[in-house]
Amino acid sequence: MTEQEFLEFWRNYQWTDSAPVHYRLYYDDAGLPLFYSHEDLPGKYVDVTPEQFALQVRSVKVVDGKLVRQRTARMTKLVPADSGTLCHVQDVTVMVADQPGKCWKKKENVIETN
Amino acid sequence: MAQNSESVDYVACACQLARSIRHFHPDAEICLLSDIDAPNSDLFNHHQNFTYPLSENPYANDWQAFGSSPFRQTIKLEADMIIASEIDHWWTMLEHRDVVVSTGARDFYDQPATSRFYRKVFDANNLPDVYNAITYWRLSPTAQQFFQLVRKIFENWAQYKTLLKFPDEIPSTDLVYAMAAQIMGPEHVTLPFVSYPRIVHMKRGIIPIRSDDWTQEITWESNPLRINTVAQWGAVHYHQKGWRYD
Numbered sequence: 001m002t003e004q005e006f007l008e009f010w011r012n013y014q015w016t017d018s019a020p021v022h023y024r025l026y027y028d029d030a031g032l033p034l035f036y037s038h039e040d041l042p043g044k045y046v047d048v049t050p051e052q053f054a055l056q057v058r059s060v061k062v063v064d065g066k067l068v069r070q071r072t073a074r075m076t077k078l079v080p081a082d083s084g085t086l087c088h089v090q091d092v093t094v095m096v097a098d099q100p101g102k103c104w105k106k107k108e109n110v111i112e113t114n
Numbered sequence: 115m116a117q118n119s120e121s122v123d124y125v126a127c128a129c130q131l132a133r134s135i136r137h138f139h140p141d142a143e144i145c146l147l148s149d150i151d152a153p154n155s156d157l158f159n160h161h162q163n164f165t166y167p168l169s170e171n172p173y174a175n176d177w178q179a180f181g182s183s184p185f186r187q188t189i190k191l192e193a194d195m196i197i198a199s200e201i202d203h204w205w206t207m208l209e210h211r212d213v214v215v216s217t218g219a220r221d222f223y224d225q226p227a228t229s230r231f232y233r234k235v236f237d238a239n240n241l242p243d244v245y246n247a248i249t250y251w252r253l254s255p256t257a258q259q260f261f262q263l264v265r266k267i268f269e270n271w272a273q274y275k276t277l278l279k280f281p282d283e284i285p286s287t288d289l290v291y292a293m294a295a296q297i298m299g300p301e302h303v304t305l306p307f308v309s310y311p312r313i314v315h316m317k318r319g320i321i322p323i324r325s326d327d328w329t330q331e332i333t334w335e336s337n338p339l340r341i342n343t344v345a346q347w348g349a350v351h352y353h354q355k356g357w358r359y360d
């Protein structure tokens with residue numbers, strides 16, 4: 001290729017538009033994350049920063065079009081149960097052994113603390 | 115008073131409230147004001163529908179309680195509450211007044227709520243710290259004037275909100291009651307120095323919990339109602355509308 005041919009090619013070649021790079025988090029109807037993707041796919045999505053994309057954090061939720069970090073904690077509480085510690089019918093702080101009572105046991109709940 | 119929304123069955127809450135009142139006061143006269151036909155329940159002595167067309171903002175229908183009550187003296191209770199003890203002594207104090215809107219809230223340890231998280235607009239505007247969840251009135255010109263004022267504020271919120279710093283776009287009943295109380299004179303419609311009636315508020319900003327749903331974190335017992343082993347008295351505003359006591 002001569003220099004003249006190269007310059008002619010350079011001037012006349014129709015360059016294709018470069019596809020924009022997407023940084024997206026697709027999410028479901030509840031706002032919970034489905035997947036991060038560079039692709040333009042059907043479904044709900046929110047644009048994220050390249051840094052957020054790189055981290056691919058799953059403990060997030062989309063609220064009003066914004067990414068909200070989901071903070072959770074495990075809490076243990078007493079709940080009535082068929083088995084467990086027998087307590088006074090009207091007072092969980094009083095344990096009984098030889099009279100009608102109500103059983104209580106520990107239950108762990110995962111709660112959102114946002 | 116119960117007006118169902120898309121997500122909350124306030125009539126079910128009202129039935130639960132009526133049941134808790136009946137537990138301590140079997141002969142109490144209870145009226146349900148709602149926008150549905152009479153529920154299949156013998157908990158209520160009376161059932162009234164809203165007389166006037168309903169506003170889009172469900173709070174804005176509150177003023178209709180005054181005209182709908184079949185009683186000479188009425189205590190209006192918000193539907194999402196439980197009565198945890200006898201409350202007939204309320205009448206003894208309230209009957210000396212024309213209107214009393216409860217002031218202040220407390221946590222389930224029976225300590226006055228000091229958090230102002232939900233009351234910023236009240237503080238910014240020096241409004242009385244009222245909670246419409248418990249409102250008493252007797253048939254009187256004062257009560258009529260109060261509820262007319264409540265109606266007027268709701269229906270002309272665009273004008274009234276210009277009187278406030280940092281107003282809400284959609285007014286809450288508490289805020290409108292506070293404005294009405296301020297206009298009429300808090301000394302006529304509140305008893306700020308009494309310790310009852312005062313609701314137990316179970317919102318996250320008031321009690322020591324980490325999420326919005328206290329029922330996931332705190333142990334509670336029924337009959338009698340104890341929260342975190344502390345026996346409750348008076349009115350408990352449980353806030354989690356789906357919570358069922360029994």
